[in-house]
Each structure stands twice: as structure tokens, then as C-alpha cells.
Amino acid sequence: MEVGFLGLGIMGKAMSMNLLRHGFKVTVWNRTLSKCDELVEHGASIGETPAAVIKKCKYTIAMLSDPSAALSVVFDKDGVLEQIGNGKGYVDMSTVDADTSSKISEAIKSKGGSFLEAPVSGSKKPAEDGQLVILAAGDKALYDEVVPAFDVLGKKSFHLGEVGNSAKMKLVVNMIMGSMMNAFSEGLTLAGRSGLNPSTLLDVLDLGAIANPMFKMKGPSMLKNNYSPAFPLKHQQKDMRLALALGDENAVPMPIAAAANEAFKKARSMGLGDLDFSAVHETLKKPDHSS
Ligand SMILES: NC(=O)C1=CN([C@@H]2O[C@H](COP(=O)(O)OP(=O)(O)OC[C@H]3O[C@@H](n4cnc5c(N)ncnc54)[C@H](OP(=O)(O)O)[C@@H]3O)[C@@H](O)[C@H]2O)C=CC1
Numbered sequence: 001m002e003v004g005f006l007g008l009g010i011m012g013k014a015m016s017m018n019l020l021r022h023g024f025k026v027t028v029w030n031r032t033l034s035k036c037d038e039l040v041e042h043g044a045s046i047g048e049t050p051a052a053v054i055k056k057c058k059y060t061i062a063m064l065s066d067p068s069a070a071l072s073v074v075f076d077k078d079g080v081l082e083q084i085g086n087g088k089g090y091v092d093m094s095t096v097d098a099d100t101s102s103k104i105s106e107a108i109k110s111k112g113g114s115f116l117e118a119p120v121s122g123s124k125k126p127a128e129d130g131q132l133v134i135l136a137a138g139d140k141a142l143y144d145e146v147v148p149a150f151d152v153l154g155k156k157s158f159h160l161g162e163v164g165n166s167a168k169m170k171l172v173v174n175m176i177m178g179s180m181m182n183a184f185s186e187g188l189t190l191a192g193r194s195g196l197n198p199s200t201l202l203d204v205l206d207l208g209a210i211a212n213p214m215f216k217m218k219g220p221s222m223l224k225n226n227y228s229p230a231f232p233l234k235h236q237q238k239d240m241r242l243a244l245a246l247g248d249e250n251a252v253p254m255p256i257a258a259a260a261n262e263a264f265k266k267a268r269s270m271g272l273g274d275l276d277f278s279a280v281h282e283t284l285k286k287p288d289h290s291s
């Protein structure tokens with residue numbers, strides 16, 4: 001199967017590498033074109049523009065940072081819309097809001113193409129290991145056609161109905177995750193400041209009802225102040241912001257998510273946006289008055 005891939009950030013690189021490893025022919029494009037080189041070494045071809053990739057491939061996947069990137073790659077000059085048409089499918093796996101996804105869907109369909117939104121749960125490691133959870137919605141025939149690619153990228157795929165449903169599902173999931181990360185950071189900090197060993201807290205948490213892979217994976221590196229990015233904090237804050245807007249639309253009070261969003265904003269203001277989202281832990285540390 002031949003696929004195009006737009007966006008080779010943390011996720012896109014891992015996902016397209018995975019497709020190559022499983023025998024897919026992959027044509028890649030990235031805004032910073034030099035990031036294509038490593039994929040080319042592993043057998044990928046390069047498309048000079050999103051339009052060139054769409055022209056070449058029957059199916060194209062996108063994995064871009066945010067709504068503005070997702071829209072730009074479709075609507076701007078040399079974008080997806082210039083070459084999409086009958087018989088071509090576009091699958092946007094970026095995390096965006098339902099409105100953005102619907103705009104893209106309508107534009108693609110108006111040109112005769114078919115569209116799926118398919119954001120994913122799971123981070124850098126699950127992307128490398130083909131263990132993502134794929135939340136697809138939109139054209140069911142396209143979904144059925146790209147299942148072989150989803151089977152390589154993920155451990156489970158859902159088709160959630162009409163476009164917008166997957167965007168919403170993904171935002172709900174990440175709203176919960178961002179709130180949990182803040183509670184976890186506060187717990188680690190409180191343990192340390194009140195004279196407990198935070199490592200022992202990790203062991204205790206892992207044995208009880210609130211044990212989860214995120215605490216287990218992130219806890220030890222957070223205690224070492226290691227925030228090497230798997231899921232960049234700026235993207236988690238974008239997801240909190242979009243989830244809060246969804247809450248606003250639906251008149252759902254979300255005081256915990258709102259507080260978590262403020263903490264992620266504070267972290268961004270401290271210059272931590274490109275680090276892992278667990279770096280929100282740093283917002284709780286005492287200022288250093290030593291200098
Ligand atoms: N990392 C993770 O754990 C997960 C991330 N996600 C979601 O997946 C998406 C990608 O995340 P991730 O790979 O981590 O992000 P990165 O920041 O690593 O990569 C972002 C990608 O978007 C591209 N991009 C940004 N702005 C534009 C633009 N205006 N036009 C064209 N391309 C642009 C970047 O290109 P360039 O290289 O030129 O900057 C890069 O390819 C996000 O929506 C994120 O929320 C979902 C699940 C897990």
C-alpha cells in the first residue's frame with residue numbers, strides 16, 4: 001500500500017517509520033524539509049509540497065501540531081486542496097477541535113475527495129511500537145480502506161461516526177490526562193515537602209486503585225527533573241484550551257481543567273513549552289533565591 005505522510009514531528013516521524021518498517025511505500029513532506037532526510041534513509045520518497053504528495057498518493061495521512069497547522073497545510077498555496085479529488089483519501093490524525101476538522105472535511109469533500117479525522121491516544125513510545133489508540137470518524141468506506149495502515153500504527157481503532165466526534169473524544173481524553181498530570185505533580189511535590197520520599201509515593205500509587213501507565217512511566221523521570229519531550233507541553237496546553245472551549249459550548253463547568261490549563265500556561269510562560277507536558281511539575285517548585 002502506498003501512503004503520503006505530512007508532518008514529521010515526534011509523532012509523524014515515528015508513525016511513518018513504522019509504516020516503512022511494515023512494507024508500506026511512504027512519500028513524506030514536512031514544513032522543515034530537512035526532517036525528511038532520515039525517513040528517506042529508511043526508504044521513503046519526498047514530496048516537495050503537500051499538493052505534490054496528494055498528487056502522487058491515493059491516501060495521505062497528516063500529523064500536524066494544531067488547528068492552525070492543519071488548516072494551513074490544506075488551504076494554503078501548494079496545499080492539499082490543490083490536488084485532492086475523486087478516488088483520493090485524506091486522513092488527519094492531528095489533535096484539533098471539531099470545528100477545524102469539519103472545515104477540512106467539507107473542503108475535501110467539495111473537491112470530490114474523502115476524509116477521515118483520526119486523532120490518536122498514546123505518545124512517542126506507543127507511536128514507535130504501533131500501539132496507538134486510533135479515534136477515527138468520517139467516511140466509513142475510507143476507514144475500511146485504510147484499516148491496514150491503522151493496524152500497523154495502532155493496537156485498536158474506533159470509528160466514532162460523524163466528523164467532529166473523534167476530535168471531541170480526543171479532547172475529553174486529554175483534558176482528563178492534563179488534569180491528572182497536575183494532581184500527580186502536586187502529590188509528588190507535597191510528598192517531598194512534607195518529609196516523605198516521593199519514590200515511595202510512586203510505589204504506593206502503583207499498587208492501588210489509581211495506578212496507571214502515565215504515573216508509572218513519567219513519575220521516575222519527573223523526580224529526576226527529566227522532561228525530555230514525548231508529548232510537548234505546548235500541545236497539552238492547546239488540548240486543554242480546546243477542551244475548555246468545548247465545555248464552554250456545552251455549558252459544562254470544568255473548574256479542575258481550568259486550573260490545570262492555568263498551570264500549563266504558567267509553564268509555557270516559564271519557557272517550558274517544548275519540554276514534555278510533565279514539566280508542569282516545575283511550576284510548583286520554590287523560586288531559587290540563591291543568586
Ligand atoms: N507527542 C505526543 O505524545 C502526541 C501528540 N499528539 C498530537 O499529534 C500532533 C503532532 O504532535 P507532535 O508530533 O508531538 O508535535 P511536534 O511539535 O513534534 O510536530 C509538529 C509537526 O507539525 C508541523 N507544523 C507545525 N506548524 C506547521 C505549519 N504552520 N505548517 C505546516 N506544518 C506545521 C511541524 O513541522 P516543523 O518540523 O517544520 O516544525 C511538525 O512536523 C499534535 O496535534 C499533538 O497534539 C497526539 C498524541 C500524542
Ligand SMILES: O=CC(=O)O
Pocket residue numbers: 095120121122123174231
Ligand atoms: O495526546 C497525547 C497522548 O499521550 O495521547
